[in-house]
Amino acid sequence: xxxxxxxxSNKVTEKGKDVELRCDPISGxxxxxxxxxxxxxxxxxxxxxxxxxxxxxxxxxxxxxxAERTGESVSTLTIQRTQQEDSAVYLCASSLxxxxxxxxxxxxxxxxRLTVL
Amino acid sequence: xxxxxxxxxxxxxxxxxxVAFNCTYxxxxxxxxxxxxxxxxxxxxxxxxxxxxxxxxxRFTAQLNRASQYISLLIRDxxxxxxxxxxxxxxxxxxxxSYIPTFGRGTSLIVHP
Numbered sequence: 420x421x422x423x424x425x426x427x428s429n430k431v432t433e434k435g436k437d438v439e440l441r442c443d444p445i446s447g448x449x450x451x452x453x454x455x456x457x458x459x460x461x462x463x464x465x466x467x468x469x470x471x472x473x474x475x476x477x478x479x480x481x482x483x484x485x486a487e488r489t490g491e492s493v494s495t496l497t498i499q500r501t502q503q504e505d506s507a508v509y510l511c512a513s514s515l516x517x518x519x520x521x522x523x524x525x526x527x528x529x530x531x532r533l534t535v536l
Numbered sequence: 537x538x539x540x541x542x543x544x545x546x547x548x549x550x551x552x553x554x555v556a557f558n559c560t561y562x563x564x565x566x567x568x569x570x571x572x573x574x575x576x577x578x579x580x581x582x583x584x585x586x587x588x589x590x591x592x593x594x595r596f597t598a599q600l601n602r603a604s605q606y607i608s609l610l611i612r613d614x615x616x617x618x619x620x621x622x623x624x625x626x627x628x629x630x631x632x633x634s635y636i637p638t639f640g641r642g643t644s645l646i647v648h649p
Contacts, residue, residue: 432587433637450635462580462623476638495613510579516635523568523627 421445422526425511431534432501440496440531444513451488453496454510455480462510468494469516472488501535507531538576539563539571540626542640550649553614559624560606565635567629569600571609576622583609583622621645 424443432438444451453465466476468488478484483501488494498505512525542559549555561569571584584591584597586607597610607626611618624640 442647452636454639464638467636470636475634481633507551523629524582524585524633525580525625527581529579530555 420431423511423513423526425509425528427531428529429534431536433519433536434460435500435503437497437499438501438533440498440509440533442496442511442513442528444492444494444511445526447491447511448482448515449491450514450523451494452512452514453486453494454512455507456530459485465496467508468518488506498533503531506533506535507510539638540624540640542624543645544641544643548633548648549614549645551614551616551647551649553608553616553647556608556610556614556643557622557624557645558606558608558644559603559640560608561624561626561628561638562605563626563628563638564602564605565628566626568627569598569607570625570627570637571596571598571607572625572639574623576620580623581638592643611645614645616649618620619645619647 426441449470451468454462466486467475483499486496508530511528512528513523514523545648565631571583572580573583574580591597600610621642627637628634
């Protein structure tokens with residue numbers, strides 16, 4: 420596709436359930452990012468994938484959160500035993516990561532709106 | 537000190553006004569800078585990159601001041617459709633130690649008739 424896609428667009432789940440969110444980056448983009456945005460708040464970095472390197476998981480808020488990426492394609496973010504404070508929009512972005520000094524614009528997907536009841 | 541700071545606003549201006557936003561950053565090794573626009577309940581979208589020499593795109597002008605570590609966005613002849621949240625983004629890049637961009641909290645702009 421032409422842009423970053425995410426699914427589902429909306430997810431309502433009950434507290435304690437596991438959820439899986441999917442991101443399809445732009446073809447050829449080596450970098451992929453997951454962010455969380457709570458209502459009225461800024462973007463909170465979660466995890467970063469770059470090619471076949473080990474992901475940077477420094478933003479994951481707890482061990483209930485995990486993410487995987489297959490090569491330079493699809494990524495899934497999994498939240499186990501969801502809590503009400505996990506309710507937010509989860510945004511995925513991809514970019515080309517070039518040489519030092521290059522401008523690496525991020526392209527965002529439309530997000531998944533997660534509501535934990 | 538926060539890595540990227542913005543005045544949250546809101547900036548409430550009439551149509552046709554000129555408005556300017558600033559954003560300060562703490563990592564002096566940062567390499568690339570952007571302004572993104574985020575409409576209510578939508579994803580952020582790139583508005584413009586910010587180049588060292590400054591750049592202009594129609595009614596929008598972006599400036600970078602490395603010495604003082606801030607970037608600015610100037611909007612001339614504001615339109616109702618400019619109402620949105622403007623996010624400042626700073627990317628350390630390889631020399632800054634990371635390719636993970638840092639987003640400011642955003643500045644809210646409301647343009648009224």
